Amino acid sequence: MLTVSMTVNGKEVTKTVDPRTLLVTFLREHLNLTGTHVGCDTSQCGACVVHVNGQSAKACTMLAAQVEGADVTTIEGVAKNGDLHPMQAAFKEHHGLQCGYCTPGMVMSALDLLKHNPDPSDEEVRHWLEGNICRCTGYQNIVKAIQSAAQEMRS
């Protein structure tokens, strides 16, 4: 067993876990933060995207031990005091989600995109989302939502 400590959504946590524990398992099973999802076993779908030290990362592809001491943000840490972040609000406004399963990963990934590129073209948005699979929406309204959030966040 191994003791890991990190900051998750602003709170410091320390847990003793099996050294093989993936970050996504750590979040879901040990912290009960079940908003981060698992959609695949080959690091392809992006349902598990979180931010580690401000960068998007696939939580299914890292060990909890690897992020020792890091600052982790999950989908649960995005809204403030119950108010949706402009990115979340835009997903709602533009119907960028249906079943909601890919949604946390999409939102986390989109937030990272805008950090790198606050004014992306549609093509750049679509390209950035290559690592996030959505089976429901056909992506069109996700792109629309991200563009609308980008505009909102620029202003």
Place this chain on the structure above:
Amino acid sequence: MPDTGIGASVKRKEDYRFLTGKGHYTDDINKAGQVYACFLRSPVAHAKVTSINAEEARKADGVVAVFTGQDMADDGVGSLPCGWVVTDRHGDPHKAPPHYPLVRDKVRYVGDQVAMVIAESLSQAREAADMIEVDYEELDPVIDMKSAENAELIHEEAPGNLCFDWELGDKSAVDEAFSKADRVAQLDLVNNRLIPNAMEPRAAIGEYDSGTDSYTVYSTSQNPHLLRLILCAFVLNLPETKVRVVAPDVGGGFGSKIFAYAEETACTWAARKVGRPVKWTAERAESFLTDAHGRDHITHVELALDAGGKFLGLKVDTKANLGAYLSSFSTCVPTYLYATLLAGQYTTPAIHCNVKGMFTNTAPVDAYRGAGRPEATYVVERIVEVAARELDMDPAELRRKNFIQPDQFPYQTPVALNYDTGDYEPTLDKALQMIDYTSFSQRRAESERNGKLRGIGFSAYIEACGLAPSAVVGSLGAGVGLWESAQVRFNATGTVSVFTGSHSHGQGHETTFSQLVADKLGIPYENVEIVHGDTGQIPMGMGTYGSRSLAVGGSAISKACDKVIEKGRKIAAHLMEASPEDVEFKDGHFTVSGTDKSKAMAEIAFTAYVPHNYPEGVEPGLDETAFYDPLNFTYPAGVHIAEVEIDPDTGMTEIKDWVAVDDFGRILNPMIVEGQVHGGIAQGVGQALYENCVYDSDSGQLITGSYMDYCMPRADNFPTFRVGMTTSECTHNPLGVKGCGEAGAIAAPAALMNAITDALDQEIDMPASPEKVWRIAQAKIKQAAE
């Protein structure tokens, strides 16, 4: 128009929880004391199981139990049933070999369940599963449908690996039509096999309460009541009163979560055996191997035409792959949901279809978004396109010439269905205008100047949705009724709880149904709460598939609201000292005609629960249940047009434009409807360009068993789809709605393949991968140079 009323693009109620990570999917649920299940799956496609040695596994760290098919047999566990009996050409029922949740004698596909290991942790369960020794006596796997009839037998009960040899339509009328034809267009088609890939993998938790001798099952199901019925009546032999099925938030289904699978059955059964909750969640690799797959037809089609292009007859021969076992509704998909749609939007007077359902050593095949109807549309719309090319006719005009005309409705097709309504020309015209058809040749010339090949493709699809009139499907072999139920309950303070048997796994029912109820009862949208997905709360239900939620489930809600209003009228009449006949209900108020007396709905609800001043003979409470059994299917129809540009140097197909004009009848929430169309098209485009499930024909191994090998459509594969609507309201349900969930997936493959074959001027099967396209394009270039 109020912004939450019918026809408004109301933002979804369910989004807040999904956007903040507060959704409750099955795998998010953990039960005190739960143990974890892992299934040992067959590594081979076809073999006799001669022995299973689980001694070591049973002794391994953390292992609670190991179960095999024998344990289930000893306990009297039955076979997973197929709920639709198809009667073949000779009047015999289809072959129905057993499908046990854990195998008893043989394994029949890679992934078949051989044993179930239950342990304190998932990793312990996995490790122990690896310790089980199984002796397989391998048999030749049967993978290719074409040679299946003469291959090794998969089931003793099914000679020739044939499940049924079925037909529909008047063969002699078709033969006569062909004898008079001026032209016959022919085509051989493959409708490629797909893996549904809902993003949430299947999962289940079985829980047993010895105090009450009852079970709770959490499952990723599209129809919890139906799952309960199957578990109780067919497999586990339990009274329905002792089993509660909860399907909480479900992350997409597309058909694949309709069926009763081995895993939730085994978890339920095992929960009692081990006395603790048993949890299982599929890894994606397991989803690939064991979720029921879709499509997988090979078809020969011939269309007879007269010299002017009128369709005279259609002849279709199909082999449909059913996989190794019959999944819950597998038999009706390539028969009654397929051949009945072969008239399309056209007046073709004679149609005959023969379908052979084949067993193979592959995963079971069942309904996947559209289920039979995409296959039918693909056959009809591809052969119509081929005919247009052979006749050198404009494909839009050939379609127009053969459309059923508005004055012909209700229209009886030669393949059993009776279309209640439709108006096809305006839909075509709108699509042509949106895509700017008249200037297509200029765009094509422009592409040519850039060294690219441009093509345009049409798909004028029709579907039968709103499944389904119970008596009709019963006469065709369905083992269930396909009604829906709803309970509408006013609470004393004026809020309304709606309990619906429909199940939302992305469709936004909580929003659309709230709009409907708010409108019917004249109360604020915010005051309506939709409850679904729990047999413990909802009176009855048949679930969501076949674009039935609004047409059938919504109609049941509408009927229950009517009953609430009728009872409210009596209470209001009493309070206003009028006779009920004189009381009108409008915009949430009961009024006495010709007076200014008025009572708000909320006041009536309060009175119903605080009945101090109350009409005699009327029960307290305002809580009504209704069942709705549709009178007919609904017939959404539309025209999709795809425009593509192919780069002959790379074989890449770029979708330049996509226009979808659909007639879904009355629309409650256009935003949600458009979202459904986008998603459907994306899956249809996926089928036509990217997705393909492939088994190795020698070993029967699934070659496309991960996202590295099975090409899922990604965001950068699509253009912006342009969606338009026309409306002819459904004539037989109270809402005038038709359903919209499957249309995109039904229409898209034919539109895209018609566009690609137009660009290439050559036939090509789905998926039109860059490699296949490149080879054709290069051969053409070489040919032209010679």
